[in-house]
Amino acid sequence: MNNNISIPKGCRDFKPEQVYKRDYIFSTLKQIFTLYGFAPIETPSMEQLSTLLGKYGEEGDKLLFKILDSGDFTKNISDADWQEKNYSKLSLKICEKGLRYDLTVPFARFVAMHRNDITFPFKRYQIQPVWRADRPQKGRYREFYQCDVDIIGNNSLMNEIELLMIINDVFKTLQLNYKTIINNRKTLQGLADECQLNEHSTTFFTILDKLDKIGLEQVIKELNQLPISNQKLEQLSNFIALLNNEKNNKNKIDIAKNFIRNDIGNKGLNELEYLINNTNTLHLFKNLEFNILLARGLTYYTGTILEVKSTEVSMGSLCGGGRYDNLTGIFGMPDVSGVGMSFGADRIYDVMESLTRFPTNILQPIDVFLANISQGYEQYIINISTELRKNNIKVDLFPDPNVKLKKQLTIANQKNISWVIIAGEEEIKKEMYLIKNMKTGEQFLLKFNEIIKKIKTV
């Protein structure tokens, strides 16, 4: 008998209160996604490793959970393979499948596989767990939920506007203060070209992306390692400082247009300007912030890049996404433009929890605790519970008349249930019921119909 029971690190059990809160987030997202015309899909937890490998960079490949092949997995390993002890090479000989690392690659695989059954533009949402063998820490789990919403097969910027509206609806409903940071990959590319760093663009973007963390001085120091002239670096530094001091998005665009004078950069800035103009007049998007340095890790973005952050709690991004022009290309279906984003339900949960922003009414879905104190009156008790349930009243019928009433009331209290109905022998004979409000302590002796009215009107 083993008392040292545990669950794998980075994984979590969820008790009822936590499930209610998580479901509140999921159902809010689902409801809003549906309001915007998105339809749900689901993909398997396991994918072929060939589908997953090479899609998340070298680091990502290492973080994939691999599933050991069933049966004799040693049969594909020669003694020579074994002697080499290259574990990463070996793992591919004994594992064919891996756990989903995100929802984007499975979605691309889904679209490529089912392209003939899909009506484009395809607006889908997907709310499922993903797994990463990351080092667990605050706000980072090994099993966590992603809530993705994408429109694939259309390149109109109207899609981006709808996504920005969804962000607004979601965080307004959840009563969280937030800002949406937007940028455009083409603008970043234009900036790299302007600095003659197009051959070093990835490094360039990565350094720029760190501004918030390490400050401008350090960023400039790191940029100095790249082949950029001192004059250009000074201009760039001034440009970043100028943008940093400007709050108005339209002015920022003007500043950027002044600095970035090439086609691709200009195209990106025009797209950003379109989004800013169309959301400005909506009076919805006080929360929109153009930040030319936002890159986000994923290299597959080709247009809009966006990220949502809490303005109340310091936490990684709560939502992130962007436009990709060739996501399904890796699965043999080129030139399909899409745009989408992913809400991090676990981080949103952590933010809401730390701000105690969850509505209290979601925490107690059970209406009535039906105390059971009269042995031999099972039929009677069952009938009451059935009638209450027919009236859509959620009843926790205590199963055991051998347990003392006092103990039963304690249990009702621990379960935080508002109403207790007590049908003792006396009451049963009179066809009356004692109903007690556990919050106020009030008691009433009522007929059955009056009980239903009482519970429903409070």
Place this chain on the structure above:
Amino acid sequence: MNNNISIPKGCRDFKPEQVYKRDYIFSTLKQIFTLYGFAPIETPSMEQLSTLLGKYGEEGDKLLFKILDSGDFTKNISDADWQEKNYSKLSLKICEKGLRYDLTVPFARFVAMHRNDITFPFKRYQIQPVWRADRPQKGRYREFYQCDVDIIGNNSLMNEIELLMIINDVFKTLQLNYKTIINNRKTLQGLADECQLNEHSTTFFTILDKLDKIGLEQVIKELNQLPISNQKLEQLSNFIALLNNEKNNKNKIDIAKNFIRNDIGNKGLNELEYLINNTNTLHLFKNLEFNILLARGLTYYTGTILEVKSTEVSMGSLCGGGRYDNLTGIFGMPDVSGVGMSFGADRIYDVMESLTRFPTNILQPIDVFLANISQGYEQYIINISTELRKNNIKVDLFPDPNVKLKKQLTIANQKNISWVIIAGEEEIKKEMYLIKNMKTGEQFLLKFNEIIKKIKTV
């Protein structure tokens, strides 16, 4: 570029229509579980292998999906280990975790781990996927959902009655015809004792359980391999035949009481009689059938055993369960009685699909397709969509005014959306909207408020 994309065998993608149907089953179950006072929990997809191994028999251990340890998994394997090539022994040196095989063992682990935070009797439900490396076939998948509902920490038979009522509510709501087969482990034990086969009880139960599949003659033949006297075997054979010809549950109990004359058997029969009496008078349980041969695979049942089958489609059980008196004992928490059952959502899905029993109204949650044909009127179109959504009308706004109206209408049709709203330049100027019912072909030119009325009243 790889065109040969696939997903692991026994796994499935779900398209929107399938997700809607699956959600209909899940939400029906959730709603009824809640009506009966059950609260949800969730456990991680991965458990320590030490939690899972040895709980499902030798066959079950083989069907566990094991997760390869991250990093250098070879470090725990010596060359001698390797030379031995005992893959099942090796697997335990390179895998610490496995995927959940069912919800019962994780639930027992959960209860033992969180015993101090739980109010008993604990009524929980849990709806999550499980994974088994089984050979895929019709109705059997490698990733499938279990929907479990258990009451733990109380041994009153009222719990069983509530479970039987839940079964009734679930299948009535899903409009499926079914029967619930019940038995009791004690009765089975009493039967084994009566035949002096208590040392061979597992084999005995397994043979009896096959009656439906192989017929009485074959069962008797197999029983003949056991150390049972010819006289006893003939008595047993007559007893089974007698029960088989009797439809009335009360009469069956009487027949069984006459044959099984030992304490444990009698205890089981009294429990069954209690359930039959209390459900009979409810007039709810025309579907209840006492079958003394029902054993079900799981050896941890100690009292009631139950199973639900479709009476319309030939399919394995749609729900199964029973009482266990020592489930948490393996995790160091002995003597906790519980009773529960598991609904097989995937099988229920397959039955409903084959009988076309899904309500059609669950298949189209999008109310309106908003055609977009007027370049430069983005603001206007966005405003309409926002107003409609404020009225809780689900709108699929077509993102691209460059696509011809005819093509847009085709897309609306393919998406099976009932209403299309068209706001051309002319209509916009008049503040009127053309609204078309795609089912009837009717068209109306309406003001905004009239549109909302039109959509909501149909």
